[in-house]
Amino acid sequence: MGSREEKSAVESQSFAGQAVATRDAYGAALAELGKRNEKIVVLDADLSGSTKTAKFAKAFPDRFFNMGISEQDMMGTAGGLSLAGKIPFASTFAIFETGRAWEQIRQTICYSRLNVKLVATHAGITVGEDGASHQALEDVSLMRVLPEIVVIVPSDGFETKQVIDTVADYEGPVYVRLGRAKVPAVMPADYKFRIGKAYKFHIGRDVNIIANGIMVSAALQAREMLSKEGIDAGVVNMSTVKPLDAETLLEAAKNAKLIVTAEEHSIIGGLGGAVAEFLSEYHPIPVKRIGTRDTFGGSGKPDELLKLYGLTAEDIVKTVIEFMRK
């Protein structure tokens, strides 16, 4: 059992305005949640130090289950715990969570609509030096195709904290995609996360950038840069990829000439895929997708990789200007 001192050492942190890795916000949020809600249990596959579930494990050892390096078994076990009335959070790196255990998530968790929270860290190329094998660029796509599941890609620590609190109270399977590297704070202090509700920083007249995760920050920088060129660019944080916020997406599309999507993920099947699918059916308008282009990642420093794979504010700006001048 965690001692009283350990439990009270779990402090409440909102992370508003704080630059922090989303995985760190998760670790803190989870430990705090554990204090409030006895039903919360946590599973990890030998990566608790990296996913930050170790913080919960230390405070609530009875409610933490290390499954060893066996992601498929972890998903089934999480499903069983939910059937026994618990609220399991199952964590590992995004590629192993969604790739290695995809069929378990489909068959056991989604088909039976079990109340399991899949919270993965180390998504995208900002994993950095570990390289392609550890950089999930397909996870949103893999999860989004499954019935019953909610897919969320928070943009900063403040939003992550709210996402974790929210999904704990939501009944049903949820995938939350988090990162390894520290990210700037982007969401305003009065922001309130709701599943399926996008946040409009601004709706532009020329272009609207629909972004999530670390690309919200890049989109906001691009907006500044574009305004100097006389281009009115809006920015929407579409943190919930499934269900998409159709209303906000239509508003963004109806008010501008171009939609740009921006995500730290393949342009196939993720946010860009979801937006393009939706708009081509309900409001056809040109769409440009910023993301990795049908390729694996690689080793390197996160900032260098973002440049190499075309995931910077400059890449967004270039894409918009090229379209505008056509």
Next chain:
Amino acid sequence: MATVTQSRDIEFLKEQARTVRIEILKMLAQAGSGHTGGSLSAADIVTALYFYKMRHRPDDPKWPERDRFILSKGHAAPLLYTVLALTGYFDKSLLGTLRRTGSPLQGHPSSKMLQGIEVSTGSLGQGLSIANGMALGLRLDDSPARVYCLLGDGEIQEGQVWEAAMTAGHYALDNLCAIVDLNSLQIDGRCEDVMKIDPVAEKWKAFNWHIFEIDGHNMEEIVNTLDEAEKIKGKPSVILAKTIKGKGVSIFEGKVEYHGLAPTKEELEIALKELGGNGK
């Protein structure tokens, strides 16, 4: 609260198992497709669970203290549907809708569509992990409930089964009892030809399980073993039940082709005659 008619009387249980086999064959023949062999091989074991061992309330399927049953070999769905109907989870007439469009009796069990099904199964190798999670959760709550999980022998070729076996051993889940239906056959032929699983007992032993090896058609042995398994503390139990695929009907026994074939009308008649059922 009404509970199912349960008894430890061996003759009673044998009679129930005979009825279960008759109902399985009738529903399969009516559906025109489905898994005959593996439903019949496990019929005695699952009858013993539902008509004797498990504490459950058909009129209160979500009773928190109920014992849980996970059919990891989900293709034996006709067997599960039959015991659920006969113990009163739903009306027996529903059995005639097996595999029909819109029926809650899906080809493989769907927990969202039918009460009494704890979790959807059908993709092999996943049930034991789920059973582990249930056992861990129940133990956290100091629940007296036990968890039973039925696997096929071909199924233990799935790697996830051994991940789960390791987990149950590691967490010393003595509120869990796995049962392996060792009928020696799988779709493509004999397990030993398709992919050798032997030695089975040594494998489970090596993963820190308590082993029982029994004749899966000897009702007295099944019942005694289920009682013994409950007394094992500090480790999970596995009952390795030697069975005959298609057991109870000579034309199906040990025939690999009846893994996934339903009886024809003519075959059903022969079967009912052998089982002494008059089709009621």
